[in-house]
Amino acid sequence: MQLWAIISDTYRSLQSRGLFWVILCISLALGVLFASLGCHAEGWSVLFGAVKFESSFLRAGTDWEKSLLLNTLHALLDNWCMSWASLLALFAAATIFPDAMKPGAIDLLLSKPLGRGKLFLGKYLAALGFVAVQTTVLVTICFLSLWWRLHTVYWGIFWSVGLVALIFSFVFCFTTLVGILTRSSMAALLWSVLFWFLLWAVQKTEFETGRQIFAASTALPNEEIKTLSGRIQQVHHLAAQVMTVLPRTRQTGELFSHVIKADAPYSFTQIIGQSLIQNKSMKEMELLPDPPVPSVRATITSGVIFELVVLLLAFWRFHTRDF
Amino acid sequence: MDLAIDLQNISKTYRNGVKALAGLNMQVGRGEIFGLLGPNGAGKSTLVKTLLRLVRPTRCEGLMLGRPIGHIPTLQKIGYLPEHVLYAKHLTPVDLLNFSGRLTGVPASVRRVRIPELLATVGMERWYKEPLANFSKGMKQRIGLAQALMNDPELIFLDEPTDGVDPLGRRDIRNLIFALRERGKTIFVNSHLLAELEMICDRVAILHEGRVVRQGPLKELTRHASRYEMVVETDVFGRELLVSLVRSLGGTLALTPDGQQTLVAIPTSRSQVVQPVIDEIRRSGITIVSITPVHQTLEELFMDTVLTNGKPLVPSVQPEAVPLR
Numbered sequence: 046m047q048l049w050a051i052i053s054d055t056y057r058s059l060q061s062r063g064l065f066w067v068i069l070c071i072s073l074a075l076g077v078l079f080a081s082l083g084c085h086a087e088g089w090s091v092l093f094g095a096v097k098f099e100s101s102f103l104r105a106g107t108d109w110e111k112s113l114l115l116n117t118l119h120a121l122l123d124n125w126c127m128s129w130a131s132l133l134a135l136f137a138a139a140t141i142f143p144d145a146m147k148p149g150a151i152d153l154l155l156s157k158p159l160g161r162g163k164l165f166l167g168k169y170l171a172a173l174g175f176v177a178v179q180t181t182v183l184v185t186i187c188f189l190s191l192w193w194r195l196h197t198v199y200w201g202i203f204w205s206v207g208l209v210a211l212i213f214s215f216v217f218c219f220t221t222l223v224g225i226l227t228r229s230s231m232a233a234l235l236w237s238v239l240f241w242f243l244l245w246a247v248q249k250t251e252f253e254t255g256r257q258i259f260a261a262s263t264a265l266p267n268e269e270i271k272t273l274s275g276r277i278q279q280v281h282h283l284a285a286q287v288m289t290v291l292p293r294t295r296q297t298g299e300l301f302s303h304v305i306k307a308d309a310p311y312s313f314t315q316i317i318g319q320s321l322i323q324n325k326s327m328k329e330m331e332l333l334p335d336p337p338v339p340s341v342r343a344t345i346t347s348g349v350i351f352e353l354v355v356l357l358l359a360f361w362r363f364h365t366r367d368f
Numbered sequence: 369m370d371l372a373i374d375l376q377n378i379s380k381t382y383r384n385g386v387k388a389l390a391g392l393n394m395q396v397g398r399g400e401i402f403g404l405l406g407p408n409g410a411g412k413s414t415l416v417k418t419l420l421r422l423v424r425p426t427r428c429e430g431l432m433l434g435r436p437i438g439h440i441p442t443l444q445k446i447g448y449l450p451e452h453v454l455y456a457k458h459l460t461p462v463d464l465l466n467f468s469g470r471l472t473g474v475p476a477s478v479r480r481v482r483i484p485e486l487l488a489t490v491g492m493e494r495w496y497k498e499p500l501a502n503f504s505k506g507m508k509q510r511i512g513l514a515q516a517l518m519n520d521p522e523l524i525f526l527d528e529p530t531d532g533v534d535p536l537g538r539r540d541i542r543n544l545i546f547a548l549r550e551r552g553k554t555i556f557v558n559s560h561l562l563a564e565l566e567m568i569c570d571r572v573a574i575l576h577e578g579r580v581v582r583q584g585p586l587k588e589l590t591r592h593a594s595r596y597e598m599v600v601e602t603d604v605f606g607r608e609l610l611v612s613l614v615r616s617l618g619g620t621l622a623l624t625p626d627g628q629q630t631l632v633a634i635p636t637s638r639s640q641v642v643q644p645v646i647d648e649i650r651r652s653g654i655t656i657v658s659i660t661p662v663h664q665t666l667e668e669l670f671m672d673t674v675l676t677n678g679k680p681l682v683p684s685v686q687p688e689a690v691p692l693r
Binding site: 046047049050051054057058060061144147148149150151152153154155156157158159160365367368 | 382417420421422423424440441442443444446448450451452453454455456457458467468470471472473515525
């Protein structure tokens with residue numbers, strides 16, 4: 046009862062903030078927009094048929110329709126839930142621990158027969174619950190929409206709820222640590238955004254340099270790539286070293302795209318058509334194959350280990366602190 | 369005495385080297401109203417927070433409700449009203465009491481009955497749906513008191529319970545504290561309002577520099593410095609007689625502020641001791657204007673104790689009086 050009381054109270058506190066409703070409204074709007082996307086006998090349409098486009102291949106009942114919907118769902122989750130919605134959720138959730146540790150608030154909590162561990166866990170889980178609920182709203186609408194449009198039940202897309210919460214937790218554990226150390230919501234938020242940016246920058250560097258090195262090693266007919274300088278290898282090595290101790294948010298997020306790609310016969314690029322790709326550099330990029338990535342287990346395990354270590358540090362400080 | 373709190377040698381030194389508690393010993397009996405006094409920085413808050421495990425003691429030997437300090441399940445029998453209570457803005461009084469009840473393991477069926485009762489007890493039943501963010505300091509204190517009583521505790525810690533409360537509210541809180549004592553609850557009050565404490569406390573402890581410098585029943589502590597004060601009118605010859613008479617009893621003489629009369633202070637709480645003095649004064653033709661038995665106030669006790677750091681008290685005299693030559 047106590048743990049649930051802490052979780053529900055913290056969740057209600059997050060819910061009372063405007064940001065909760067902003068994220069929810071955007072999620073709902075995106076969900077409805079997704080539901081309005083569909084194909085008909087002569088092509089495809091948005092806004093429930095209000096705006097129609099003719100197409101020779103993108104029509105109802107085809108693999109192209111299935112691909113369009115699943116790829117759009119992936120884009121929604123990747124670009125909204127795993128990025129902007131999580132960032133907005135971080136703005137709201139960064140206050141959880143600093144607010145709870147304010148004099149007068151922590152007194153009320155710790156004077157009850159409640160262990161500090163339970164309090165810590167309850168607050169932490171409430172933040173993850175906040176993200177999970179927001180994602181569930183969008184995913185449920187998408188799930189029903191896919192059922193309606195494709196007459197197929199895609200239970201697998203609910204994995205994305207856990208995945209989004211997991212990626213969020215990789216950053217939020219750091220927010221928790223800074224929040225407990227500084228007791229400042231602002232410091233927790235700023236450091237977390239910086240940390241998130243660091244994760245993105247290092248992973249991007251590792252990926253791009255890795256792709257070039259991999260392309261060179263597979264002897265693609267691109268002279269420019271073959272003459273790789275030693276510096277790229279050094280940068281790649283350094284980024285890879287750094288990523289051994291940091292959570293791989295990018296690759297964790299891509300776990301969901303593997304599920305989607307398995308069910309979607311065509312990619313977005315194929316749907317749009319090669320003729321639309323005019324940019325030369327984009328063509329070259331397409332030539333570069335993706336480098337091998339760590340296994341699913343390795344990706345998740347390293348992230349979870351990082352999270353546990355950071356949480357242990359945060360809890361140790363929370364546990365030993367005088368209020 | 370059956371003890372609710374029995375503390376032996378509690379110490380707390382913060383990381384910055386500040387010694388907040390220096391081997392403190394204190395006993396609080398069950399079913400009494402106990403007052404904790406002390407100047408700022410004496411360690412009052414640290415002591416209460418140590419008992420409620422908000423602060424980790426450097427050294428702690430003692431029992432609270434028969435269990436070691438820090439025993440989490442014991443907190444189920446304890447209520448606490450912090451000094452500067454801070455509520456989440458989204459909560460209403462009902463939400464807060466529900467939350468408090470859930471944390472202390474009060475079943476939902478009991479909460480449903482107890483919440484309206486408690487709101488009525490603290491006079492907040494009309495505002496049960498209002499967000500706490502809209503409440504005044506006094507209203508927040510009343511709600512804080514209600515949440516402290518949600519689990520029907522045996523021991524209640526009240527930190528400045530009447531802070532920000534209007535005079536009527538103070539009277540209500542005093543009456544509530546008395547009612548709680550009648551029900552066998554132990555109430556531990558930490559307050560700067562000495563007059564308030566004097567009205568309600570059975571026993572007090574005075575903290576100074578992290579130690580208890582005085583503790584005991586309030587009446588006993590203030591009895592030592594009780595006195596009879598007489599205002600008399602006399603001439604120079606009568607005054608000489610008075611000097612020898614009063615000094616033989618360990619008393620003091622001073623002129624009243626207007627310089628027209630003489631104030632005689634005889635350190636005793638027993639009226640029999642004063643009778644021969646009165647007889648002698650009347651026999652000498654000196655006019656007695658007034659005789660007043662004066663008990664030391666808690667404030668005087670506190671000031672004397674803090675200023676002398678707990679050393680034996682010197683009977684106090686009116687500070688504004690001009691010494692007699």
